[in-house]
Amino acid sequence: MKPIALMIAFIACSARAQNENSVVINEFVVNPAAGKEYVELLVVGNAVDLRGWTLSDVGTRAGSGGSSEGDYTLPNRLYLSSLPRGSYVVIELTTPASNLSSLVEDTSLVDSTPRRIIIKSSTPGVARSGALDISTSENLQLYAGARSNGMLIDQILCGSNSSYIVGATWGDDLASTTSDNINSGNNLGSNSGARFVPSDQRTYAGFSNNDSGASFVVDTASYGSPGSANAGVRDSILALVPPPTPVAAWPANRSIDQPTHSILTWHGVATAGSYRVQLAADSLFGSVIEDDSTITDTTRSVGPLANSTTYYWRVQGTNVAGTGGFSVPWNFTTVVAPPPAPVLLEPLDGSMNQPLRLILRWNKPSSADTYWLQMSPDTSFRILVFNDSTLTDTVRQVGPLSNDTRYYWRVSAKNRGGRGFASPTWNFKTILAAPAVPELVSPAPGATDQPTTLVLKWSPSSGAETYRLQLARDSLFSSILIDAPFMPDTSRQIGPLLPGTGYYWRVSAQNVGGSSAYSSTRHFMTLVFRSVRITSPVANQIVNSSAVMLSLTKSNFVFDSSAIGETNEKGKGHLVLSVDGIPQRFDFRDQVAATRLTSGPHSLRIELVNNDHSPLSPPVIDSVSVTISDQAPRVELTPGGSMYLENFSSSLMMGVKPTHFRLVRNSNRNPVPGEGHYGVFLDDAFHHAAYDTMTTVTRLDSGLRRVRAELVSNDGSSLSPRVFDEIWLRVPANAPSVMLERPSGNDTIRAASFVVKVKATNFMLSPDSTVAPPGTKGGHYRVTLNGLLRGIGVSDTVSIRSVGPGPANVRVELVSYDHAPLSPAVFDEVDVWFDTPTSIGGARAEAATFQLAQNFPNPFSAGAGSVNNGKISTTIEFTVPDPGHVALKIYNLIGQQVAVLFDGFIEGGKRHRVLFEADGLPTGVYFARLSYGGKEATRKMLYVR
Numbered sequence: 001m002k003p004i005a006l007m008i009a010f011i012a013c014s015a016r017a018q019n020e021n022s023v024v025i026n027e028f029v030v031n032p033a034a035g036k037e038y039v040e041l042l043v044v045g046n047a048v049d050l051r052g053w054t055l056s057d058v059g060t061r062a063g064s065g066g067s068s069e070g071d072y073t074l075p076n077r078l079y080l081s082s083l084p085r086g087s088y089v090v091i092e093l094t095t096p097a098s099n100l101s102s103l104v105e106d107t108s109l110v111d112s113t114p115r116r117i118i119i120k121s122s123t124p125g126v127a128r129s130g131a132l133d134i135s136t137s138e139n140l141q142l143y144a145g146a147r148s149n150g151m152l153i154d155q156i157l158c159g160s161n162s163s164y165i166v167g168a169t170w171g172d173d174l175a176s177t178t179s180d181n182i183n184s185g186n187n188l189g190s191n192s193g194a195r196f197v198p199s200d201q202r203t204y205a206g207f208s209n210n211d212s213g214a215s216f217v218v219d220t221a222s223y224g225s226p227g228s229a230n231a232g233v234r235d236s237i238l239a240l241v242p243p244p245t246p247v248a249a250w251p252a253n254r255s256i257d258q259p260t261h262s263i264l265t266w267h268g269v270a271t272a273g274s275y276r277v278q279l280a281a282d283s284l285f286g287s288v289i290e291d292d293s294t295i296t297d298t299t300r301s302v303g304p305l306a307n308s309t310t311y312y313w314r315v316q317g318t319n320v321a322g323t324g325g326f327s328v329p330w331n332f333t334t335v336v337a338p339p340p341a342p343v344l345l346e347p348l349d350g351s352m353n354q355p356l357r358l359i360l361r362w363n364k365p366s367s368a369d370t371y372w373l374q375m376s377p378d379t380s381f382r383i384l385v386f387n388d389s390t391l392t393d394t395v396r397q398v399g400p401l402s403n404d405t406r407y408y409w410r411v412s413a414k415n416r417g418g419r420g421f422a423s424p425t426w427n428f429k430t431i432l433a434a435p436a437v438p439e440l441v442s443p444a445p446g447a448t449d450q451p452t453t454l455v456l457k458w459s460p461s462s463g464a465e466t467y468r469l470q471l472a473r474d475s476l477f478s479s480i481l482i483d484a485p486f487m488p489d490t491s492r493q494i495g496p497l498l499p500g501t502g503y504y505w506r507v508s509a510q511n512v513g514g515s516s517a518y519s520s521t522r523h524f525m526t527l528v529f530r531s532v533r534i535t536s537p538v539a540n541q542i543v544n545s546s547a548v549m550l551s552l553t554k555s556n557f558v559f560d561s562s563a564i565g566e567t568n569e570k571g572k573g574h575l576v577l578s579v580d581g582i583p584q585r586f587d588f589r590d591q592v593a594a595t596r597l598t599s600g601p602h603s604l605r606i607e608l609v610n611n612d613h614s615p616l617s618p619p620v621i622d623s624v625s626v627t628i629s630d631q632a633p634r635v636e637l638t639p640g641g642s643m644y645l646e647n648f649s650s651s652l653m654m655g656v657k658p659t660h661f662r663l664v665r666n667s668n669r670n671p672v673p674g675e676g677h678y679g680v681f682l683d684d685a686f687h688h689a690a691y692d693t694m695t696t697v698t699r700l701d702s703g704l705r706r707v708r709a710e711l712v713s714n715d716g717s718s719l720s721p722r723v724f725d726e727i728w729l730r731v732p733a734n735a736p737s738v739m740l741e742r743p744s745g746n747d748t749i750r751a752a753s754f755v756v757k758v759k760a761t762n763f764m765l766s767p768d769s770t771v772a773p774p775g776t777k778g779g780h781y782r783v784t785l786n787g788l789l790r791g792i793g794v795s796d797t798v799s800i801r802s803v804g805p806g807p808a809n810v811r812v813e814l815v816s817y818d819h820a821p822l823s824p825a826v827f828d829e830v831d832v833w834f835d836t837p838t839s840i841g842g843a844r845a846e847a848a849t850f851q852l853a854q855n856f857p858n859p860f861s862a863g864a865g866s867v868n869n870g871k872i873s874t875t876i877e878f879t880v881p882d883p884g885h886v887a888l889k890i891y892n893l894i895g896q897q898v899a900v901l902f903d904g905f906i907e908g909g910k911r912h913r914v915l916f917e918a919d920g921l922p923t924g925v926y927f928a929r930l931s932y933g934g935k936e937a938t939r940k941m942l943y944v945r
Contacts, residue, residue: 023089023153024042024153025039025042026040026041040090041089041090052073053073053144053145053150054074054146054147055091055141056140056141056147139155244271245269246267246268247267248264248265248327251264255332255333256335257336259334260334261301262332263301264277264300264302272318273319274296274319275293275298276291276292276293276315278315279313280312282312285312290302290313310331313329313330314329314330335418339420341420342363342368344426348428351429354430356400356402357399360373361395367415368413368414369413369414370389371393371412373387373388373396374422375398375407376408376409377405379408381410385401386409401430403430403431403432403433403513404432406429407430408425409425409428410422410425410426431512431514436462436463437509437517438467439459440459440506440507449525454497455494457491458519464509466510466511467507468485468515469482469492469507472503472504474504501525502524502525503523504521506520506521529556530571530616531554531555531622532554532557532607534606535552536549537624539625542626544633544721546596546597546628546634546659547596547723549593550604551590557571557573568614572611573608574608577594578607579594579604593708593724595636595725596634599630602628603625604623604625606621606623632660633723634660634661635723636656637725638654638657644729645727646729647705647731647824649825650738650826650828651737651827652707653825658693661676664714670714670715672713678710678712680707680708681708682707699739702732702733705730706726706729707729708724709725715927715940717893717925734762736762737763738813738828741757745831745856746855749835753800753801754800755799758781763779763826765779767794780792780814782819785800792819807833807854808831809831810829812829813826813827850935852878852928853876853878854939855874856874859944861923872917873915876888876901878912883908884933885904886932887903889901889928891927892921921943924942924943926941
């Protein structure tokens with residue numbers, strides 16, 4: 001069997017062809033059944049640029065003037081780089097075609113190293129016709145460029161005396177390097193196909209052909225038998241030359257900060273069998289440091305090199321044809337040397353009692369950029385409590401650390417050249433733990449009545465060496481009175497403090513490790529020096545009255561009327577007034593009255609007491625002696641004589657007994673010594689004026705109430721000194737009460753009958769006792785006019801016939817079911833005016849008299865329904881029997897005329913009504929005087945706010 005003659009030509013036409021286009025034709029396979037042809041190229045280098053190259057079949061050998069039967073121009077995208085050496089490029093040809101511009105790369109068929117890159121047609125399966133139909137008289141050529149003017153790179157010859165391989169049908173899988181199902185007697189033009197492979201093993205730039213193991217069959221019928229003279233003829237026109245100049249790749253030219261152990265890298269050349277690298281400290285390579293010509297790879301490790309030094313290097317290739325030129329020299333500069341170890345500064349090595357947060361300091365070594373600080377509680381630095389390699393300053397605060405612990409620390413510096421050695425290890429020890437918080441012992445929290453000089457005590461604190469005491473007037477300690485640190489004992493005497501003052505105190509413990517938190521804050525009050533002093537009357541004063549008003553001042557004590565008889569509260573309560581050692585009444589005012597004093601000397605005493613009437617501790621008392629003159633006017637109320645009365649009613653019938661004073665109804669405005677009337681006051685508010693020895697007080701609300709009767713002159717002015725008596729009433733919340741809702745005081749009634757409407761509280765109005773629930777007070781009420789019974793009511797309203805004309809007193813009183821009055825009596829009353837006829841047909845009623853009625857309302861004020869057209873006013877009514885001249889004028893308390901309401905001729909025999917407007921006048925007592933026919937009548941009016 002004769003091997004097929006295979007001629008390979010490799011011609012280097014340029015630097016690009018030498019570096020990137022070192023390829024040979026490895027196989028040519030024809031598969032007529034699939035309509036495909038394959039050309040397999042062996043890439044000798046690591047890149048190939050086939051753009052614009054030509055595959056051509058010619059009738060004769062290259063250089064013999066043969067004509068081309070088919071030229072295929074490779075597409076402009078066939079540039080392959082970064083290939084492992086020994087890779088293959090397989091080009092699939094389909095026919096008919098005049099060029100290969102439609103070829104695409106099928107990356108799914110790319111093998112691992114070495115790579116087999118298959119370039120397929122975009123139109124597979126086209127019937128084969130007029131392709132690279134290589135026969136015994138043709139050959140396959142590869143040109144760099146067009147065949148007409150390109151460079152012949154390689155060719156496979158099939159001359160007339162050459163042998164070829166025939167085989168069975170070929171598939172598309174080109175992984176096999178041997179023929180399958182070899183048959184003899186087949187022509188190239190048959191459908192069996194043909195595969196042209198080299199018949200020997202030839203080294204191309206260090207690479208060997210791997211297809212030498214193929215089996216061959218010779219068609220003896222047409223081209224001779226194996227062993228003939230022409231079998232295995234291989235015509236080689238391979239021209240080997242020295243490798244081209246390599247190109248440096250890394251480190252980049254003029255690069256800086258290169259490591260002292262570096263790897264030099266360059267671009268390999270296809271035909272180089274080995275490389276020589278030179279490294280020098282100068283650009284002329286006069287002092288070569290490294291000179292290695294045994295390198296078969298494209299890298300070389302150099303080092304260790306000196307820091308901060310510039311090095312120059314170059315490389316050349318060598319093969320069997322010789323040595324190429326050196327590459328252009330490149331240079332690089334190594335990185336600076338790592339910095340020296342820093343010098344630690346503070347805290348000093350072995351220092352003690354360092355704070356839990358502290359600053360570590362060290363010096364700055366030359367060329368240092370960053371620092372690595374490590375701190376550990378052990379010398380081996382197995383446990384790191386601080387580990388930071390990014391520091392740029394020479395100080396660093398660390399913490400919080402643990403108390404009473406020794407720490408070790410070290411620092412190393414780093415720059416572009418790397419990390420230097422660590423500093424020597426230093427150590428320090430932190431302070432002891434702060435002591436525990438003390439607990440306060442005495443005084444107890446919220447203690448009161450503490451002496452102004454006292455001892456503060458607290459319990460010992462674990463780990464404490466000394467203590468710090470603070471005393472302040474406020475809980476925030478914004479104004480500290482005592483701040484005493486470093487006290488060795490657990491107690492401290494303080495004082496003198498202010499009496500009756502609150503203080504706050506706290507304690508912290510101290511040692512070399514610091515101070516504990518403060519204890520809880522406690523508060524105490526020093527003993528309050530409460531006092532009371534009678535400022536009036538003065539001692540041994542002679543008083544011309546049976547009543548003495550005592551004025552007093554007190555300190556550190558508050559009167560609380562709402563808590564009389566209730567639970568005690570420090571600094572609150574009321575007073576007890578005693579006359580000649582006998583308690584007379586409770587009171588809660590800074591002015592208190594001693595009443596019913598007989599002529600002669602008396603001792604008046606004021607004592608402050610708690611809410612439950614118990615004395616203070618120590619007692620707080622003041623007293624004064626007075627003498628009541630023999631002829632002093634006096635007044636005494638009944639009932640009375642006890643501290644206060646329980647009055648189970650909203651009304652009170654009260655007896656008034658004056659002594660050395662005569663009660664009169666005198667219209668003369670001029671005061672007369674020893675005569676006049678009295679005013680009734682409820683809780684210091686004027687209630688009404690009275691002239692009889694019996695009077696009533698109605699509409700008493702529940703609670704503690706005070707009723708006073710005070711003697712006044714005819715003009716309503718108080719006596720000097722004042723003469724009065726008063727009683728205290730306690731009205732229970734469940735006491736029955738009744739109130740006249742209609743008519744109201746000073747109403748004028750002109751109808752023959754009118755409706756009385758009442759409101760009963762804590763009392764059930766019903767006609768029959770069986771209606772009321774058991775235990776409930778109930779019954780009726782009776783209505784009287786001027787003391788005469790006029791009707792019985794069993795509901796809240798009842799109709800009553802009028803009387804008239806003239807003033808009348810309307811009174812309602814609650815009675816039981818058997819019409820018996822309640823005890824005490826429960827009633828209400830108002831004064832009204834009846835202006836009703838007594839005959840039918842409009843005839844004149846009874847003859848009018850000269851009369852001035854009491855103004856209404858009285859008292860009058862802005863809050864008593866006395867506002868008319870925006871002005872405060874009261875109504876005055878009068879009658880005269882006959883026509884005549886009438887004057888109605890208003891006077892104040894000192895007799896000055898303040899208003900003229902009417903002055904002229906008036907009709908007689910009828911009632912007249914005028915308004916007195918008090919806007920602009922001061923409040924007080926005023927008098928209305930009516931003059932007619934030599935007669936005068938006067939009424940007192942009270943104007944209040």
